[in-house]
Every structure is written in C-alpha cells, then in structure tokens.
Amino acid sequence: MTRRVRMVVLALGGACLAALLVAACLGMPSFGGSRHPYGDRAVHASLSRQTANTIASVNFDLRAFDTLGEMSILFASVLGTVVLLRQTRDEKRAAPEPEAVVPPVRRYALIVLPVALLTGLYVIAHGQLSPGGGFQGGVVAATGLHLLYLGADYRALERIRPIDVYEIGDALSASGYLVTGLAGVLAGTAFLANTLLPYGTFNTLSSGGIVPVLNAAIGMEVTCAIVVLLARFLDQAVEIEEEDGNR
Amino acid sequence: MSVLPYLVAVWIFLTGCYGLTTSRNLIHAVGCLAVCQSATYVLLLAVGYRDGGTAPVFSDLKPGSRPVVDPVVQALTLTDIVVGATVTALLLALVMQVAKRHGTVDPDELRELRG
Numbered sequence: 001m002t003r004r005v006r007m008v009v010l011a012l013g014g015a016c017l018a019a020l021l022v023a024a025c026l027g028m029p030s031f032g033g034s035r036h037p038y039g040d041r042a043v044h045a046s047l048s049r050q051t052a053n054t055i056a057s058v059n060f061d062l063r064a065f066d067t068l069g070e071m072s073i074l075f076a077s078v079l080g081t082v083v084l085l086r087q088t089r090d091e092k093r094a095a096p097e098p099e100a101v102v103p104p105v106r107r108y109a110l111i112v113l114p115v116a117l118l119t120g121l122y123v124i125a126h127g128q129l130s131p132g133g134g135f136q137g138g139v140v141a142a143t144g145l146h147l148l149y150l151g152a153d154y155r156a157l158e159r160i161r162p163i164d165v166y167e168i169g170d171a172l173s174a175s176g177y178l179v180t181g182l183a184g185v186l187a188g189t190a191f192l193a194n195t196l197l198p199y200g201t202f203n204t205l206s207s208g209g210i211v212p213v214l215n216a217a218i219g220m221e222v223t224c225a226i227v228v229l230l231a232r233f234l235d236q237a238v239e240i241e242e243e244d245g246n247r
Numbered sequence: 248m249s250v251l252p253y254l255v256a257v258w259i260f261l262t263g264c265y266g267l268t269t270s271r272n273l274i275h276a277v278g279c280l281a282v283c284q285s286a287t288y289v290l291l292l293a294v295g296y297r298d299g300g301t302a303p304v305f306s307d308l309k310p311g312s313r314p315v316v317d318p319v320v321q322a323l324t325l326t327d328i329v330v331g332a333t334v335t336a337l338l339l340a341l342v343m344q345v346a347k348r349h350g351t352v353d354p355d356e357l358r359e360l361r362g
Contacts, residue, residue, distance in 0.1 A: 010268045018261055025253035032249065032298040039295065039317030043303060046318070047310050054303035054315070058322035070326050077333035084340040088347075129306045135329050203306055222329070229336050236343060 050199040051208035056128045060214040064192040067214070068177060071221060075174050078225045082167075085232040087240050096238045098153045109151025116144025124219030128208040134215045138222025146230060154238050163231050170224035176217040180210055252293035260286035273342045273352040277335060284331045288324050295320035 029035060046057035059067050087093065120141025127133030149157040181192035189195045192210075200207040263283030270276040295317030301308065303318035346352050 006268065010265070014261055014264065017264075018257065021257040021260070022254065025250050025257060028250070028253055028294070030249035031252050031293060032296050034297060034314065036295065036297060036317040038319045039297075039303070039315070042318050043310075043315060046303075047305065052304060052306040054305070054318035055322050055325065058318050059325065063322065066326070070330055073330050074333050077337040080337045081340040084337070084344050129304075131302060131304050133325075135325060225333065229333070232340070233336075 127215040134218030142226035173220035256290035
C-alpha cells in the first residue's frame with residue numbers, strides 16, 4: 001500500500017469513526033450530572049468496610065480479582081522487557097566511566113533521595129486512608145532510588161540496587177497477592193473476598209480488612225518492577241556495547 | 248456544552264490514531280499509542296465527574312457532607328495508567344531489538360521478517 005492510498009483509507013475510516021464516536025458522545029449522560037449508581041454503591045461498600053479511601057476499596061476489595069489480572073500484566077511486561085533487553089552474543093559489557101557531577105546537583109539529589117523514598121513508603125502505607133496507594137507510592141519510591149544515579153554515578157546506584165533481589169521481590173509480592181486470596185478460600189469464603197481480617201477502626205492504619213495487605217503487596221511489586229525495568233533500560237544505555245565498540 | 252469533555256476525548260483518540268498511521272519512526276508510534284490511551288483517561292474522568300464533587304476519600308471528609316466524584320472510574324483510570332506505562336516499556340524494548348537487528352526504526356523499511 002502506498003502512502004497515498006493509506007492516507008485515503010485513513011481519512012475514510014477516521015471520518016466514519018469520528019462520526020460514530022460523536023454520535024455516541026451525544027447519547028452520553030450529561031457531564032457533571034448527579035446520577036452515578038455504581039459510584040454511590042462503591043462509596044457505601046467502602047464505608048461499610050471501614051476503608052476511608054474509596055478508590056483503594058474499589059481496587060483491592062470490590063475489584064480485587066481485576067487487580068490481580070492487572071498485576072499479571074505488569075509482571076508479564078517486566079518479564080518480557082527483561083527477556084528482550086538481555087545481553088546478546090554479539091554484545092559485550094563495558095564498565096562505565098564515572099563522570100563529574102555538578103555539586104549543586106549532587107547536594108540536591110542526596111538531600112531529596114531519602115525524602116523521596118520515605119514519601120513513597122508513606123504513600124504506600126496510607127493507601128487505604130489518603131489519596132495514593134501501592135501503585136502510586138511504588139513508582140515514587142522506585143524513581144526516588146534513581147536520584148543516586150543523578151547525584152553520584154552508575155556504580156553507586158548498582159551497589160544499592162542488586163537486580164536479583166528486586167526480581168525476587170517482584171515475584172514474591174506477586175505471589176503474596178495470590179496467597180492472600182487463597183487464604184480466603186482456605187478460610188471458607190470466596191477467592192480474594194474481604195472477609196479474612198477484621199475491618200478495624202475507621203481511619204486508622206489497620207482498617208479495611210485485607211485492603212492494606214493487598215495494597216502493600218502491590219506497592220512492593222510496583223517498586224520492584226519499576227526498578228527492574230529502569231535497570232534494564234539503563235544497562236542498555238550505559239553498559240552494553242556491540243562488539244565493534246558502538247552503543 | 249455538557250458534551251465537550253467527551254468530544255475532547257474523541258479528538259485526542261483520533262489524533263493518536265492519525266499519528267500511529269502516518270508514523271515513520273517506531274518510537275514516535277509508541278508515543279502515539281500513549282496519546283490514544285490518554286484519551287481513555289479523559290473519557291473515564293469525564294464520565295465520573297459530578298458538579299461540586301470532591302475526591303472520594305473520607306479520611307478528612309464527613310461521609311455524606313459533600314457529593315463525591317465516581318470512585319469506580321477513578322480506579323479504572325489508575326489501572327489504565329499502570330498497565331499503559333509498563334506496556335509502553337515493553338514496546339520500547341521491542342523497538343530497541345528491532346533497531347539492533349534491522350538497523351532501522353522506520354516501519355516502512357521493515358518489509359520482510361529476518362531471524
């Protein structure tokens with residue numbers, strides 16, 4: 001197909017799709033309306049199970065099974081990236097040379113690094129109470145770790161970031177999620193049903209039954225997954241070279 | 248104009264589709280796919296919005312004192328973002344392999360399959 005023919009096909013298909021989508025939009029309930037039956041029921045269910053953050057309740061209680069599927073996608077993508085970005089036969093590893101870092105950058109990175117890590121862990125731990133949770137906090141913690149790469153150098157980052165440990169952590173937290181679900185089955189209820197633990201007192205760290213447990217498992221998995229992903233891409237950019245010396 | 252937020256989502260989606268089809272660089276194509284996906288965030292959040300609503304988090308909000316926006320679509324958006332980010336990483340890894348094996352990232356030049 002030449003580019004010209006392709007553009008004609010695109011214009012035709014795009015116009016039809018646009019017409020259909022606009023027609024669909026005109027049939028939608030009006031923006032900002034007050035009728036949200038699912039939302040109201042989710043809020044009710046969340047409050048009845050002592051979970052202050054309704055979104056955490058939706059993700060780790062009402063839709064916990066869907067989150068399992070989502071976690072599997074995350075896990076599979078990381079696995080795929082690790083396989084795709086491995087060192088191949090015609091490549092070699094070269095030790096990266098340390099580069100000088102401008103002092104203000106170094107100072108800023110080293111001051112912010114512990115703050116970023118702590119913030120990430122805080123967001124994970126308070127997932128069932130305040131906005132945030134395992135997904136968001138995991139990303140903050142994992143990227144915060146990489147401030148060491150900006151502030152010091154690649155060697156320093158590699159020293160505090162043994163990839164094997166994070167790969168094992170990724171797998172362990174994924175299975176931790178499954179085991180929490182299976183524990184419910186063994187206790188005589190449905191898979192991933194929130195009946196295993198007491199719901200606790202509203203607005204405390206231990207409230208919400210299995211929500212904090214699943215939230216912590218996801219937080220650990222996301223942290224490990226992002227660290228492994230970034231490590232593989234950094235390896236490609238910094239360390240792995242072709243035999244003839246090109247990156 | 249109560250339909251405008253939905254139309255914005257449609258517009259972003261079609262822009263992403265246009266970019267995907269006319270792209271001459273695989274990295275650009277992955278970026279366009281991310282644009283397509285961000286249309287779904289706009290659509291989901293527009294569906295869940297409620298006039299005068301606040302975040303559905305009750306740590307400092309008395310239940311029932313204010314309307315809250317739909318938490319279900321917010322959870323779906325969260326799911327969407329996480330899956331999107333990791334799938335984008337996987338696609339970029341694929342692009343790196345294509346660039347290494349074929350020496351090009353132009354989809355038009357990738358005519359035949361090679362081992």
